[in-house]
Amino acid sequence: MNEEQLKVLAAVIIKDERYLVCQRPKAKRHGECWEFPGGKLEGNESHLDAATRELKEELDLTVTAVGNCLFSASDPGSPFVVDFYEVMVTGTPKLLEHTDLRWLKLEELSSINLAPTDAAFVKHLRPHER
Numbered sequence: 246m247n248e249e250q251l252k253v254l255a256a257v258i259i260k261d262e263r264y265l266v267c268q269r270p271k272a273k274r275h276g277e278c279w280e281f282p283g284g285k286l287e288g289n290e291s292h293l294d295a296a297t298r299e300l301k302e303e304l305d306l307t308v309t310a311v312g313n314c315l316f317s318a319s320d321p322g323s324p325f326v327v328d329f330y331e332v333m334v335t336g337t338p339k340l341l342e343h344t345d346l347r348w349l350k351l352e353e354l355s356s357i358n359l360a361p362t363d364a365a366f367v368k369h370l371r372p373h374e375r
Contacts, residue, residue: 253325254295255281255363256332257315258306263348266357267303270344274323275360281329282343296332304338304346316369320362327362 258265258281266279284299286292293311300306312331319326338346349357354367 249324250319250326251324252286253320253327254283254286254292254299255327255329255366256283256296256300256308256334257281257329258332258334260348263350264354265338266347266349266354266359266363267338267340267343268345269360270342277344277358278360278363279347279357280360280363281366283327285325292328292330296330300332300334303342304336305341306334306336306338309333309335316366318362318365320360325362327366329366 265282267282268277268279269275271277282300282303283296284303286295287298290298293308296311297308300308310333312333314328314330316329317326340346347357351370355371359367
């Protein structure tokens with residue numbers, strides 16, 4: 246990673262074999278696209294610290310653990326490198342920043358308009374859908 250690149254954590258939250266995805270506000274980059282929730286790491290923040298802060302701010306969730314990095318990719322046309330991490334949470338998600346949220350099965354994720362890096366992650370999970 247070079248110095249211009251900014252790290253972003255995307256939280257992969259799974260409950261009952263369904264993935265939590267959120268719809269970005271219209272005015273933001275990739276507006277109205279769906280994404281795995283999360284955000285930029287601040288300073289020397291760990292992935293656990295970033296997940297804890299971002300998921301509390303965006304969805305009022307409490308992070309209990311951060312697992313493995315499942316996928317990492319540069320976001321096209323931006324300085325962001327998005328790391329997709331398994332994240333365990335407690336609580337019921339509330340829409341504090343996003344316009345909508347859904348719990349979708351893996352096979353349903355391909356049917357929604359995902360942000361580009363999130364779509365690349367789903368293709369990584371479902372390699373037969375190229």
